[in-house]
Amino acid sequence: MKGSINRRGFLGGFAAAAASAVAAAQKQTVPETEAGTPAVQTEPSKPLIESAPVLQNAAETSMGVSFAVSADASGWVDVSRSSDMSNPVRVYSGGSGMMDVNDKVALVRIRGLKPATRYWYRIGADRIDYQGGYKMKNLGSETDGKVHSFATLGAAVKDGSFCVINDTHERKPCLDLVLSKIQELKPSVVIWNGDASNCSETIEKAMDVFIFTHEKHPEYAADTPYMFLNGNHDFRGRFNRRLYNLMMFREPCERDPKFAELGRNFAQRLGDITLIGLDTGEDKLDTNRHFAGIFRMAEYRELQTRWLEEVIETPAVKESKYKVAFCHIPLFDPRPDRNPGDIAPDDESPLYKNNWASWQRTCAKLWGPLLAKAGVQLVVCAHQHCFRYNPPEAGRPWAHLVGGGCNDVTKNPALFPTVIEGRVVDGRLSVTVHDVLYKRIALRQSFG
Numbered sequence: 001m002k003g004s005i006n007r008r009g010f011l012g013g014f015a016a017a018a019a020s021a022v023a024a025a026q027k028q029t030v031p032e033t034e035a036g037t038p039a040v041q042t043e044p045s046k047p048l049i050e051s052a053p054v055l056q057n058a059a060e061t062s063m064g065v066s067f068a069v070s071a072d073a074s075g076w077v078d079v080s081r082s083s084d085m086s087n088p089v090r091v092y093s094g095g096s097g098m099m100d101v102n103d104k105v106a107l108v109r110i111r112g113l114k115p116a117t118r119y120w121y122r123i124g125a126d127r128i129d130y131q132g133g134y135k136m137k138n139l140g141s142e143t144d145g146k147v148h149s150f151a152t153l154g155a156a157v158k159d160g161s162f163c164v165i166n167d168t169h170e171r172k173p174c175l176d177l178v179l180s181k182i183q184e185l186k187p188s189v190v191i192w193n194g195d196a197s198n199c200s201e202t203i204e205k206a207m208d209v210f211i212f213t214h215e216k217h218p219e220y221a222a223d224t225p226y227m228f229l230n231g232n233h234d235f236r237g238r239f240n241r242r243l244y245n246l247m248m249f250r251e252p253c254e255r256d257p258k259f260a261e262l263g264r265n266f267a268q269r270l271g272d273i274t275l276i277g278l279d280t281g282e283d284k285l286d287t288n289r290h291f292a293g294i295f296r297m298a299e300y301r302e303l304q305t306r307w308l309e310e311v312i313e314t315p316a317v318k319e320s321k322y323k324v325a326f327c328h329i330p331l332f333d334p335r336p337d338r339n340p341g342d343i344a345p346d347d348e349s350p351l352y353k354n355n356w357a358s359w360q361r362t363c364a365k366l367w368g369p370l371l372a373k374a375g376v377q378l379v380v381c382a383h384q385h386c387f388r389y390n391p392p393e394a395g396r397p398w399a400h401l402v403g404g405g406c407n408d409v410t411k412n413p414a415l416f417p418t419v420i421e422g423r424v425v426d427g428r429l430s431v432t433v434h435d436v437l438y439k440r441i442a443l444r445q446s447f448g
């Protein structure tokens with residue numbers, strides 16, 4: 001009885017009830033050894049757990065976890081309030097009802113957590129021998145045994161910090177640089193501001209991007225949650241059209257049902273800072289002949305506008321001292337030859353250097369006034385692969401920062417990848433842009 005009381009104490013009733021029910025079912029189907037652990041009935045050819053966990057979609061009361069599995073499995077996460085993993089609660093992939101069985105990846109949503117609270121956790125999975133709807137066996141649980149931890153978000157977070165990476169484009173040497181810097185800075189959360197992918201046709205390709213991201217950093221997101229925002233390249237490829245089957249959409253309860261499809265947008269408190277996530281979509285018009293009429297980014301941007309209109313009136317945004325927005329494609333560019341992304345029908349004009357959006361004038365018109373109304377001090381973007389900072393000016397009260405990307409510096413040594421770091425120091429929001437290639441600080445700026 002004591003165990004069930006503890007469960008309801010830190011996980012909400014829904015999650016706890018689901019976890020308990022599944023655990024009870026598990027006990028009935030799998031015989032236990034004398035030591036009380038489920039017996040594995042066949043000799044597995046290789047470990048079931050193939051990767052460290054990837055934390056994602058950090059929020060006040062929930063956290064997402066995904067990890068790779070080598071065969072049909074139903075993944076789970078044991079969560080505890082203590083580093084010794086005492087009184088753990090097991091949360092299964094698939095939530096309540098039917099557990100998910102997947103031979104590539106386990107996706108687990110942990111719900112009912114307390115804001116601004118540290119938890120410890122361990123991943124595992126039940127090996128499922130699935131031979132048909134009437135012929136399946138649970139062969140027992142396997143775990144990698146390692147305990148990791150995370151902290152939830154919320155207004156009460158003390159000394160919270162964020163980092164931003166972008167345009168890593170599967171380039172492993174660049175990923176080594178930015179992930180090494182993240183490891184050094186130890187932020188509360190990382191915003192991965194798009195173009196993680198080039199073009200992912202298969203889940204295996206996407207898993208190389210998000211799960212097996214770098215062999216030197218196998219636990220890159222095991223203790224630091226990543227808030228992923230799409231870049232234009234993250235919409236490309238057959239699997240990327242359903243990328244939420246690997247990098248989950250955010251919890252549906254975070255938004256009004258009329259915004260149900262906005263699975264990437266967020267407005268989350270990290271202490272005195274509100275982090276606002278927006279998705280600029282593709283860098284070509286829906287009418288562009290290369291897009292076969294299968295993109296509806298114009299509607300997507302307008303739906304986000306209505307979401308932003310409402311979310312800036314919520315306490316999560318109104319009551320914070322600092323507000324920072326993130327989106328992949330820049331919302332501002334002072335250079336007249338840069339394509340603003342609204343040149344119909346095919347993004348082509350002799351006025352511009354590229355036949356794709358270098359910046360997003362449509363999003364700037366839709367979102368810019370709302371960001372100003374909300375008192376956003378800084379908009380952090382990506383996409384151009386070249387660090388740029390523009391302070392506020394008349395008509396644009398927010399500063400605009402573009403992170404550098406992973407370029408071949410033998411062709412242009414002026415381009416370098418960045419890690420953007422934000423934290424509150426002495427009552428001001430301090431933002432530092434780390435040039436991780438030449439190992440210097442490209443910008444230090446404070447706000448508020």
Ligand SMILES: [Fe+2]
Pocket residue numbers: 167169195231233383384385405
């Ligand atoms: Fe890019």
Ligand SMILES: [Fe+2]
Pocket residue numbers: 195231232233283328382383384
């Ligand atoms: Fe991009």
